[in-house]
Amino acid sequence: MTSLRRFFPDNFFKHIALPDGHPLSRLPRLGVRLSFYLTLLAASAFYLIPIYILVMTGLKPYAEANLAQMWQLPSTPSLES
Numbered sequence: 001m002t003s004l005r006r007f008f009p010d011n012f013f014k015h016i017a018l019p020d021g022h023p024l025s026r027l028p029r030l031g032v033r034l035s036f037y038l039t040l041l042a043a044s045a046f047y048l049i050p051i052y053i054l055v056m057t058g059l060k061p062y063a064e065a066n067l068a069q070m071w072q073l074p075s076t077p078s079l080e081s
Contacts, residue, residue, distance in 0.1 A: 057070065061076065
């Protein structure tokens with residue numbers, strides 16, 4: 001930011017900073033918190049999808065346990081496979 005100061009007047013950057021009580025001063029923290037929770041959500045989905053497939057495949061009859069029907073719910077739950 002020091003290289004930009006030579007192109008702008010001294011009081012230019014003072015107007016960009018918001019006071020602590022201003023409602024928009026919380027936006028950077030909101031973005032960090034939102035990205036943190038989205039990362040946690042993606043990581044948990046990445047971790048839980050194989051467990052979902054394992055349980056759903058375990059509850060399907062042997063004839064339905066194949067790659068084509070891997071994501072589908074079992075038609076009738078059984079412990080056959």
